Amino acid sequence: MSFNSSEFKRQFPLFSHPENRELVYLDNAATTQRPAAVIAAISDFYSRYNANTHRSSHRLARTATAMVEAVRERAATFLNARSSAEIVFTRGATEALNLLANSIASGLQPGDEIVLSAAEHHANLVPWQMVAARHQLRLLFIPDVNGQPQLQSLEQVLSPRTRVVALSAASNALGFRVEVQSLRARLPAACLLLVDASQLLAHQPVDVQALGCDFLVGSAHKFYGPTGIGLLYGRSAALAALPPWQGGGEMITRVGLYDSDYAAPPHRFEAGTSALAAIAGLGACLAWLQAQDRQAMAVYEAHLNRYLHAELQALTQVMPLKLLTRPEHNVGITALVPAPGSSLAAVDIGHWLDEQDIAVRVGHHCAQPLMDKVGQAGSVRISLAAYNDRADIDRLLGALRQLPLSTPATRAAGLAGAGFGDDLGGIGLHELSQQGSWQKRYRQLTRWAALLSAKPEIRLPQNLVQGCESEVWLTHHCSGERHRFAIDSDARVIQGLSVLLLLLIDNKTSAEIGALDFDQIFAELGLEKYLSPSRSNGFRALLHQALQHVQG
Numbered sequence: 001m002s003f004n005s006s007e008f009k010r011q012f013p014l015f016s017h018p019e020n021r022e023l024v025y026l027d028n029a030a031t032t033q034r035p036a037a038v039i040a041a042i043s044d045f046y047s048r049y050n051a052n053t054h055r056s057s058h059r060l061a062r063t064a065t066a067m068v069e070a071v072r073e074r075a076a077t078f079l080n081a082r083s084s085a086e087i088v089f090t091r092g093a094t095e096a097l098n099l100l101a102n103s104i105a106s107g108l109q110p111g112d113e114i115v116l117s118a119a120e121h122h123a124n125l126v127p128w129q130m131v132a133a134r135h136q137l138r139l140l141f142i143p144d145v146n147g148q149p150q151l152q153s154l155e156q157v158l159s160p161r162t163r164v165v166a167l168s169a170a171s172n173a174l175g176f177r178v179e180v181q182s183l184r185a186r187l188p189a190a191c192l193l194l195v196d197a198s199q200l201l202a203h204q205p206v207d208v209q210a211l212g213c214d215f216l217v218g219s220a221h222k223f224y225g226p227t228g229i230g231l232l233y234g235r236s237a238a239l240a241a242l243p244p245w246q247g248g249g250e251m252i253t254r255v256g257l258y259d260s261d262y263a264a265p266p267h268r269f270e271a272g273t274s275a276l277a278a279i280a281g282l283g284a285c286l287a288w289l290q291a292q293d294r295q296a297m298a299v300y301e302a303h304l305n306r307y308l309h310a311e312l313q314a315l316t317q318v319m320p321l322k323l324l325t326r327p328e329h330n331v332g333i334t335a336l337v338p339a340p341g342s343s344l345a346a347v348d349i350g351h352w353l354d355e356q357d358i359a360v361r362v363g364h365h366c367a368q369p370l371m372d373k374v375g376q377a378g379s380v381r382i383s384l385a386a387y388n389d390r391a392d393i394d395r396l397l398g399a400l401r402q403l404p405l406s407t408p409a410t411r412a413a414g415l416a417g418a419g420f421g422d423d424l425g426g427i428g429l430h431e432l433s434q435q436g437s438w439q440k441r442y443r444q445l446t447r448w449a450a451l452l453s454a455k456p457e458i459r460l461p462q463n464l465v466q467g468c469e470s471e472v473w474l475t476h477h478c479s480g481e482r483h484r485f486a487i488d489s490d491a492r493v494i495q496g497l498s499v500l501l502l503l504l505i506d507n508k509t510s511a512e513i514g515a516l517d518f519d520q521i522f523a524e525l526g527l528e529k530y531l532s533p534s535r536s537n538g539f540r541a542l543l544h545q546a547l548q549h550v551q552g
């Protein structure tokens with residue numbers, strides 16, 4: 001067998017939808033798209049045999065129950081578990097990790113130790129922080145270089161009190177793999193090994209027995225399956241030793257007024273009604289994945305990732321960009337940041353790509369400690385799946401080459417003495433309205449961005465506009481009847497839009513501001529999308545906050 005990416009892509013209806021003809025989807029680490037087989041299985045569940053499982057004994061309930069248990073079997077085969085009783089369905093990796101942290105911690109003693117890495121997704125960090133506070137446990141972190149755990153130094157953090165080592169097999173922010181298969185032999189027999197395989201399962205077959213782990217977690221939506229369903233593998237003896245986490249229906253054998261007896265694993269850990277349609281979709285996804293040549297798929301993805309990295313590396317020679325990742329031992333994740341001293345912010349790059357229907361993700365990617373380690377507040381993450389191809393990457397590269405760089409590296413200093421506001425006297429709305437295309441309007445906004453002075457003095461928590469993807473600070477005071485505003489932001493598109501906002505509302509009276517119809521003005525300027533609620537670029541929140549000041 002071999003791998004043909006365009007045939008593979010044809011199985012994903014989203015890409016042939018008229019709305020998505022131009023889409024380049026490079027946000028696969030957040031979630032992958034679903035093949036038709038998965039969508040059909042979900043629809044089939046609802047249209048043919050929707051019923052709650054075990055609770056009823058009619059035909060549909062039996063069919064639904066049989067489906068759930070068949071998918072459990074399939075999942076056991078997928079992960080090479082010894083039995084389907086080792087597979088627990090959860091809502092996702094996050095719920096699986098919360099379940100494990102809570103259930104494991106309830107059997108630990110104060111002073112017991114949990115070993116993690118600084119590269120963990122918040123889902124494999126925050127639950128441990130919560131249970132550590134509740135049970136007086138100690139969290140220790142494997143020594144790292146730039147956030148990458150150095151497994152050869154593991155012994156430095158192991159002690160007779162180590163009860164759990166919980167690690168991601170691949171970083172969701174920087175893509176590097178962690179060789180978790182080498183660990184079991186180095187851990188004390190009583191220490192549990194937990195692997196977060198969320199970023200691995202789409203990219204290679206995973207064998208829990210070969211890994212030697214006690215627990216492994218993943219979310220179906222990251223490997224072409226539905227949202228709302230995750231897999232928790234637990235070695236049977238390890239699962240049997242755990243108390244349940246959530247209580248409710250389905251997880252008991254007997255309930256009295258004051259106590260209950262719990263079912264055996266896996267049902268002990270599945271309180272309440274499961275995401276049945278999602279399980280049906282997961283079953284189809286596993287069957288579909290098993291029919292792929294996963295070896296060839298992995299080789300294809302590795303080639304593509306090398307191409308992407310090589311081309312981006314070349315681009316960094318001519319554009320103010322810096323690459324944080326390397327293609328070796330990487331699951332297909334690239335992180336790009338503006339070069340030091342550049343006028344760009346990561347969100348500017350994300351906005352620019354989004355304008356061209358290229359989907360990437362900007363932010364700390366729920367891995368804030370790792371981003372701190374590499375000295376970045378956030379990055380532009382480009383994450384690959386097997387339906388991506390060189391044409392996608394070439395579109396990305398073309399868009400990056402066109403990034404508007406007109407803004408001077410240093411913005412104007414705040415107006416001396418005034419300490420407030422910006423001098424926008426020389427410009428007018430017509431400069432924007434006369435631009436004929438979105439690219440030209442975007443460039444005009446980025447030219448205006450240079451007029452918004454840097455105002456470190458207003459960058460205070462109380463001035464931060466809540467609900468923004470990018471950081472924006474706003475202050476307001478009244479000068480007689482007139483409202484005065486000062487705005488600052490790291491993102492150029494928001495700086496440009498802020499200049500526009502200031503032109504509209506700064507130094508105006510309440511009556512003048514009240515007479516403005518922002519929707520209409522933005523529609524006339526061709527900028528209406530910046531006001532759309534679905535576009536969480538922060539501008540809408542900024543406008544809302546400014547108007548609240550006006551209303552007092």
Ligand code: PMP
Binds near residue numbers: 029030092094121170
């Ligand atoms: N761990 C890792 C490594 C992840 O990448 C993610 C999702 N980004 C999670 C855990 C949490 O997955 P979910 O949001 O599906 O629960």
